[in-house]
Amino acid sequence: MKIIGVETFLVPPRWLFCRVETDDGLVGWGEPVVEGRAETTRAAVEEVSELLLGEDPRRVEDLWQTMTKAAFYRGGPVLSSAVAGLDQALWDILGKSLGVPVHQLLGGAVRDRVRVYGWVGGDEPGEVGEAAAAQVAAGLTAVKINASGRVGPSPTSREIDEIVRRVATVREAVGDGNDFAVDFHGRIGVAAARRLVPLLEPYRPLFVEEPVLPEYTHRLGDVVAATVTPVACGERLFSRTDFLPALQAGIAVAQPDLSHAGGISEVRRIASLAETFGALLAPHCPLGPLSLAASLQVAFATPNFLIQEQSIGIHYNEGAEVLDYVTDRAPLAFVHGSIERWDAPGLGIEIDESAVRAADRVGHRWRPPVWRHPDGGHAEW
Template sequence: MSSTQPPKTQLNPAPFVGAEANHPAKIAEIKPILVRVGWRNQLLVKVTTEDGLIGWGESGLSGREGAVSATIAHFSNFLLGQDSRRIGRIWQECYRSQYFEGGRVLTAAISAIDIALYDLLGKRLGVPVHQLLGGAQRDRVPTFASTMAKSTEAIIADVKTLTDAGWTCVRTYPSGFNDSEVFEPRATLPQAAAELMAVRETFGRGLVLGVDMHHRYSVAEAASFCNMMPAGTLDFIEEPIRCETPEAYATLRTMTDIPFAIGEEFSSKWEAARYLEAGLTQYMRLDICNIGGFTEALKVAGWSERHYVDLMPHNPLGPVCTAASVHLSAVVPNFSWLEIRQSPVEQLGFHDRGLFPVQMEMDGPNYRVPDAPGLGVEVSEDLISSTKVDDVEAPHLRRPDGSVTNW
């Protein structure tokens, strides 16, 4: 029997650096940074090249930042030394170079790195990111604003504040979404329907009105809710049920004609395709910090365009996510409104100007399309390193019988 040992499998090949191995655009460091902003954490990613240029990205998997940080650290093992300009290839290597592809943790990490690489490339070339994506198709990016008021009167007051300030699209949440640990889905529905009917009666047909159900309901509960309101009350209903089963949405589609806004949980074009091909979403709510950054978001945008579905991007995070979302929204032809969480009725503190001294600027209800190189965001690293990060866990809701239900 031969004593010769078989060659070891090469599990960690040398990084691919392309033809210009000594180019200063090579990645020198990829650093995840957890920062406390407002009442929640944000996971930023700082990518530095060998010539000292910095790009910023952000991950969208709120509440599970530790898992994403570990994945980014793993990716760094084979990304250091690579050419930061080869963004599409880096995306493919991160996604394909393991047996178990995909999933929200992996794509949240890929998203942050992809966004940072686009920020880097824009800065390197002296152009805004939207120029790298084909150029802006609009001069401004319209937004929709939300109210989380807890009574019909307060909701109407918030909507008036928003419409007086120029917003034409407003989203509400059922006032039954409170801070209690006990949530009975059916108990919230009659009041939520009454609130929406009151808003429609007060503001007429000119207002685009939607509601976010936060995927807390079953098909039967969501159908009952839709049938409580006169036709034309709602222009869209967002995430009434969870997204794992498109067939469930197909069933709900037969029970209501209210347009669906779905997609913030999607982590790939493959997930989005099931809804687009079956006509199960009328607004694509993709999140650029979850779905795979600019590289994947543009593919979903094109697929959506084929089906005459407009993007209504999810944007619940901080200035880096907002900037990336503005650049994406500026370049796609099929666009409706970008979510905003810094309206006159919802100042959550996620866009702290001390931590982020340069960020996207608004003109009434619209974001201005930026012309600064890269994303157009600056981060105060000294200040973010001094923030106190606490564990943030979403409420663990239960029904009155003690069983667990969706948050």
């Protein structure tokens, strides 16, 4: 079996898919994208795919090593994301060639279902509470909220109070029988995180995510030491070596993204590394169906898994939805807040290729917003 072609598709609302074809007709799909840099990642996929043409797609590990190490300059979000999507496609082909799901190739299932959570939008506490309650009513048992909107590295007393009110409102809305997580998006500084995160403890968030920017991973230990709330991070970390200092700092939850951190191959290793530190895996995934399917395959086979992010119905998906590009939505249905394990081969979902090709003809130019503080300075989004 040989790889004879690699194609990429720019699909709304903000995703990039890749299609790897073999000479015996098997096709594998993956999702390599950096949100807001999809065109750049597309160019990287086309460049890296030169290493795959004519090769046996079933040699997944060898091809991963080649894609990540065959150039003098390595790593970074764009290259790691390009490799991630191609790696997903290779695992998809391997599973299909053997007639088994990817989780079977990773050692077999360790659970029958994967608990998932959804994002909640809204700027005011009341709006956030209503949106959280709606997600619970829709069948989820966990949600995630932004801690705040635009905020500086040292929030004012009023801003701190607003963050605490948002969190309190969401706890009241979801009740004690459900969970919520709080994402800071790296918007506050280390000192502010040490002061603010402990104030959220009475509301028992499942975890607080990215309280500080990844540039300050060397200071994460100070934040962890200041609170009993589990600290999570990892959506902007792309390898085992990136995760090591965060784990050494004491994070409780590792959040690699299957479309950023080298794909199934590397995230599986990140999970094993996290296990040696007693940390749990909760893959980041505000993306499309292929990234979600790859995440679920890892979750089915990973002992130290906690919960899976997914973006079905997320507030900033405009023009297309996660399930628009699959022929059968049933595998990704929520059942009591979880997605049930399935045994279809490969990644286990069927992509609607005609819909993907039609979407690519439209394309997208999604960019994150550029925020400014009242004084005109740059604000973290």
